[in-house]
Amino acid sequence: MSESTALITNDAVVLGLLALILGFVFHTSHSSHPGWQKFYRYVPSILLCYFIPALFNSFGIIDGEKSELYKMASRYLLPVCLVLLTLSIDFKAILGLGPKALILFLTGTAGVVIGAPIALFTVGQFFPEQLGGDGANAAWRGMSTVAGSWIGGSANQAAMKEVFGVGGDIFSVMITVDVLVANIWTAVLLWMAANAARLDKASGADTSGIEVLKAKIEKYQAENSKNPTTSDLMRLVAIGFGAAGLSHLLANWIAPWIETHAPELAMYSLTSSFFWLVVIATTIGLLLSMTKAREMEAVGASKVGSVFIYILVATIGMHMDVTAVMDYPVMFLVGIVWISIHAGLLLLVTRLIKAPVFFMAVGSQANIGGAASAPVVASAFHPSLAPVGVLLAVLGYALGTYGAYIAAMMMQAVSP
Numbered sequence: 001m002s003e004s005t006a007l008i009t010n011d012a013v014v015l016g017l018l019a020l021i022l023g024f025v026f027h028t029s030h031s032s033h034p035g036w037q038k039f040y041r042y043v044p045s046i047l048l049c050y051f052i053p054a055l056f057n058s059f060g061i062i063d064g065e066k067s068e069l070y071k072m073a074s075r076y077l078l079p080v081c082l083v084l085l086t087l088s089i090d091f092k093a094i095l096g097l098g099p100k101a102l103i104l105f106l107t108g109t110a111g112v113v114i115g116a117p118i119a120l121f122t123v124g125q126f127f128p129e130q131l132g133g134d135g136a137n138a139a140w141r142g143m144s145t146v147a148g149s150w151i152g153g154s155a156n157q158a159a160m161k162e163v164f165g166v167g168g169d170i171f172s173v174m175i176t177v178d179v180l181v182a183n184i185w186t187a188v189l190l191w192m193a194a195n196a197a198r199l200d201k202a203s204g205a206d207t208s209g210i211e212v213l214k215a216k217i218e219k220y221q222a223e224n225s226k227n228p229t230t231s232d233l234m235r236l237v238a239i240g241f242g243a244a245g246l247s248h249l250l251a252n253w254i255a256p257w258i259e260t261h262a263p264e265l266a267m268y269s270l271t272s273s274f275f276w277l278v279v280i281a282t283t284i285g286l287l288l289s290m291t292k293a294r295e296m297e298a299v300g301a302s303k304v305g306s307v308f309i310y311i312l313v314a315t316i317g318m319h320m321d322v323t324a325v326m327d328y329p330v331m332f333l334v335g336i337v338w339i340s341i342h343a344g345l346l347l348l349v350t351r352l353i354k355a356p357v358f359f360m361a362v363g364s365q366a367n368i369g370g371a372a373s374a375p376v377v378a379s380a381f382h383p384s385l386a387p388v389g390v391l392l393a394v395l396g397y398a399l400g401t402y403g404a405y406i407a408a409m410m411m412q413a414v415s416p
Contacts, residue, residue, distance in 0.1 A: 005060065005063075006060050006061065006062050006063035006066070007060060007061045007062070008061060008062050009063060009066065011067055011068055011069055014062050014067055014069060014318075015069060017056070017062065018053060018069070018311065018314040018315070018318075019311075021049070021052050021053060021314060022049055022310055022311070022314060025045050025048045025049050025052070026045065028040070029045035044190055044191055044193070044194030044195075044380075045194075046190050046193070046194065046310070046313060046380050047187055047190045047191055047194070049310055049313045049314055049317070050183075050186070050187060050190060050313050050314070050316065050317040051187060051317060052317070053314045053315070053317035053318045054183070054317040054318070054320035054321075054322060055322070056318070057317070057318050057319070057320060057321055058320070058321050058322040058323050059323075062318060064315075064317075064318030064319040064320070064321075065319065067315075067318060069315045069318065070315040070316065070318060070319060072315075073308075073311055073312040073315040074274075074312065074315075075248075075274075075277070076244065077308040077311060077312055078278070078281075078308075078312060078375075079243070079244035079247045079248070079277055079278070079281035080240040080241055080243075080244045080281075080305070080308055081305045081306075081308045081309050081312070081375065081386070082278065082281040082282050082285055082305075082375065082386070082387070082390060083239065083240050083243040083244060083281055083284055083285040083288070083305075084236070084239075084240050084285070084296075084301045084302060084304055084305030084308075085285070085301075085302055085305040085306070085309075085375070085379065085383050085386040085387065086282060086285030086286050086288075086289055086386070086387050087239075087285060087288055087289055087293060087294055087296055087297050087301045087302070088220060088289060088294055088297035088301065088302065098209060100353060100355040100356075100359045101359045101362065101363060101388060101392065102363075102392075103349065103353065103355075103359075103363075104346060104349060104350060104355060104359045104360050104363035104364075105362075105363035105366055105367065105392045105395065105396075106363075107345055107346055107349045107363065108342060108345075108346055108363045108364045108366070108367040108368070109151050109367055109396070109399055109403055110345065111341055111342030111343070111344075111345040111346060111367075112147055112150045112151050112338075112342050112367060112368075112403065112407065113147070113151070113403050113404075113406055113407045113410075114341070114345075114407075114410075115337075115338045115339070115340075115341030115342050115345075116143055116146075116147050116338060116407040116408075116410065116411050117407065117410035117411045117413070117414045118337075118338075118341055119334050119335075119337040119338035119341065120139060120140060120143060120334060120411050120414060120415060121414040122337055123330065123333055123334045123337055124139075124414075124415070124416040125416075127330050128416035130330045131330065131334070131415070131416050132415060132416035133415075134412075134415065135167070136165055136166065136167030136170075137166075137167035137169045137170040138170070138415065139170065139331070139334070139415065140408065140411035140412050140415045141164045141165070141166045141167070141170060141408070142166055142167075142170035142171055142173060142174040142331075143174065143334070143338075143407075143408075143411055144160040144163075144164050144166065144404055144405075144407065144408035144411065145157045145160045145161050145166055145171060145174055145175075145178075145404075146174050146177065146178045146335070146338075147160065147403065147404035147407040147408065148160040148400050148401065148404035149178050149182075149370075149400075150178070150182065150342075150367055150368050151367055151396055151399055151400040151403040151404055152370070152396050152397045152398075152399065152400015152401065152403075152404070153272070153274070153275070153370040153393075153396070153397055153400065156397065156400030156401050156404060157178075159266060159400075159401050159404075160401070160404050160405070160408065163405070163408075164408060173328050173331055174331065176321075176327070176328060177328060177331045177332055177334070177335040178335075179319055179320065180320060180321065180322075180332065180335070181332070181335035181336060181338070181339050182339075182368050182369060183316070183317070183319065183320040184320075184339075185339050185343070185364070185368055186316070186365065186368070186369055186373060186376075186377070188343075189361045189364060189365055189377050189380075190377065190380055192357050192360075192361050193357075193358075193361060193377060193380035193381050194380070196356070196357045196358060196361075196381060199357045200356050200357055203350070203351060203354065203357075204354055205350075205354050205355055205356045205357070206354060206356070207356045207358075210356055210358055210381075210382075210385070213382075213385070214382045214385070220297060224295070224297070224298035225298050225299075225300075226298055226299060228299035228300055229299075232296075232299040233299065233300075235296065235299075236296055236299060236300070236301060236304060239288070239293055239296060239301075240301075240304070240305075243281060243284045243285070243288070244281060246280070246284065247276075247277050247280040247281040247284065248277060250276065250280050251273045251274075251275075251276035251277040251280055252273055254273075254276050255270075255271055255272060255273040255275070255276050256271075256273075258270050258271050259271040272397070275394070275397050278390060278393070278394065279394055282387060282390045282391070282394075285387070286387070302383040303383075305383065305386075306379060306383050309375070309376055309379050309383075309386075312373075312376060313376055316373060316376070339368075342364065342367075342368070343364070346360050346363065346364055347360070358378075358381045358385065361377050361378075361381075362374060362377055362378045362381075362385075362388055362389045362392060363392060365377040365378075365389065365393075366389055366392035366393040366395070366396050367396050369393075370393050370396060370397075374389030374390060374392060374393040375387070375389040375390050375393075376389075377389060378390075
């Protein structure tokens with residue numbers, strides 16, 4: 001592995017820097033100063049938590065690619081988040097949100113599948129020499145891995161790489177395009193989350209189910225919240241990290257067992273330990289919500305979970321390089337057209353069925369971002385809604401290989 005040329009390479013220092021960034025954003029976003037109030041009226045605080053680390057990475061202050069902080073946050077803090085954010089959840093209320101969330105999730109999947117050949121064909125009309133061919137480094141082969149990633153996750157992406165014999169050169173380019181385009185879209189979704197009330201009012205969407213769920217959580221917090229003692233916080237830590245540890249233990253046993261005894265299930269991501277980590281942590285949280293452990297919400301379970309979510313947001317932002325577009329302008333253009341088709345189809349269906357922007361944003365991110373970032377977008381609307389993002393993202397893992405394969409077949413047919 002090559003040495004990083006970033007100014008700061010020590011992850012302990014980088015973590016401290018991210019903490020300072022988060023502290024600065026939250027301090028200023030809650031400031032009574034008129035200048036800051038006006039600024040945050042237009043710029044969502046969560047977007048800055050994401051974008052400032054991206055700028056630090058882009059200009060060589062830190063190196064998100066070499067850092068282990070995202071792995072730490074996604075493997076250690078994310079399962080704790082999922083447990084703590086689901087402790088007080090009303091699972092029946094989530095199911096009672098209706099079919100619109102599922103409709104928009106599947107619409108997002110369809111947008112990725114049909115957007116791939118349309119983007120390749122459209123941009124290929126102008127740059128046939130760069131997007132044509134059928135060798136190992138053909139554009140359509142590389143794009144198949146992005147389709148796997150955008151519908152499912154890294155396991156589906158790896159499956160497409162093997163199925164279509166994707167060359168190393170195009171694969172490395174498409175990873176860059178994947179990360180950059182997906183992160184730009186995540187930033188848009190976070191902006192929409194911050195302006196959801198205005199957007200829903202303009203579209204006439206029915207948000208009653210979401211508001212009822214949020215009201216239930218807020219009422220419980222108001223009626224039961226108390227100043228936590230050290231003992232309360234230690235119990236909170238025990239539940240969160242204990243459940244996360246159990247999730248790791250079971251995931252590291254289940255995934256290898258399936259890989260050995262039923263390797264054909266890899267197409268459903270069932271051989272991925274991260275898949276099982278997310279599923280098990282969410283399940284434990286939901287089970288605990290039916291026990292006395294739910295009382296831990298009174299001492300700030302969801303608040304601690306939200307803190308971890310924001311750390312995860314900052315580490316996700318570290319992986320975005322806003323200057324990378326200069327290296328792969330044509331493939332980046334393909335990615336922008338592709339994600340625009342995905343977004344356009346979602347916006348159209350959202351308007352037709354008068355769905356809240358929450359369903360559109362989470363349905364999209366469950367496809368494009370997966371289990372690591374879908375709960376981030378969901379919790380940007382309200383911490384109690386994070387499990388909705390997780391449940392849809394898990395469904396994406398199951399559909400990823402199928403959807404990406406169909407997209408690849410269509411791309412091969414229209415390739416210049």
